Amino acid sequence: MFNVSFLFRTFFLLWKAVPVTLLITVISLVSGVVLGFLIALSRVHKVKVLSQFSAVFVSFIRGTPIVLQIMVVYSIVPSFLNGIFIAAGSKVNVFELNPIYYAFIVFGLNNAAILSEVFRSALLTVSKGQLEAGYTAGLTYWQTYRMIIIPQALTVAIPNLCNATVSLIKNTSLAFMMTVKDVTAVAKIEASYGYNYIESYLDIFVIYIIICSAVQVLFRKWEKKQADYKKVSRA
Known part of the structure; x- marks a missing residue:
């Protein structure tokens, strides 16, 4: 029977x-932005070896389910590392x-692969003449990128960056598979006591709707601000 008191x-x-x-979102987003941008740069400028490795990495991450990636990182990799440490006589657990x-x-890593494609497509929309113009003005490579x-x-990139963040x-929500006590994990634990899974899933649904909606509002404001800045810079 549906338990309203449990729901609230x-x-x-x-x-x-x-x-x-x-916290998981912010850390993953920041690391994904940094790594994704570097991957995008290596592919845009076709850096030897690095661009090929980046392409393989992106294809692997985008071509495999995130559940499988969780199983590899959380189960297989620790067991492999533990075997190495034991063989080396280390007491690291x-x-x-x-x-x-x-x-x-x-x-x-998953976010880095997705954002690398977002940044790569965005960088390709800027003409190569902009980089040359920066050099002509006496700017360094990084100054040209940062300022122009x-x-x-x-x-x-903002609309796609918003989609990637959401x-x-x-x-x-899959972090519970790694025994992380996030929203989904806590909801499943609470539901298990009285089998109130419907109520718990409704709670999860509403909470994620609220969080994702708030993020989309922030990105829309950022996009509008960036568009206004672009108009002013053109004027």
Whole structure:
């Protein structure tokens, strides 16, 4: 029978786990932005070896389910490393590592692959003449990118960056597979006591709707601000 009191009690309880979900999102997003941008640069400028390796990495991440990536990082890799440490006579126990670090790795790498394509497509919209113009003005490679190319590419990338961030937030619901006590994990634990899974899933649904909607509002404001800046710079 549907338990309304459980629904409301669990809803407010789950908000205590929201910081864990947001922490995974922020760390994964930041690491994904940095790594994704570097991958995009290597592919845009066709850096030897690195561009080929980046292409393989992106294809692997985008071509495999994130559940499989979680299984590899959380189960196979620690067991492999533990075997190496034991063989080396080390007392390091990789299984004592906080599982949230595995979540950072999985979602960070997954997000990096997705964002690399976002940044690559955005950078390709900026003409090569912009880089040459920066050199003519006496700017270095990085100064040209920071002051000329990135601001233009960012305007194009914001909508896709928003989509990637929202997808990342939703994907973090799989962190419970790594025993991370995020929103989904807490909801499943609470539901298990009285088999109130319908109520718990409704709570999860509403919480993620609220978080994702808030993120989309922030990105829309950022996009509008960036568009206004672009108009002013053109004027």
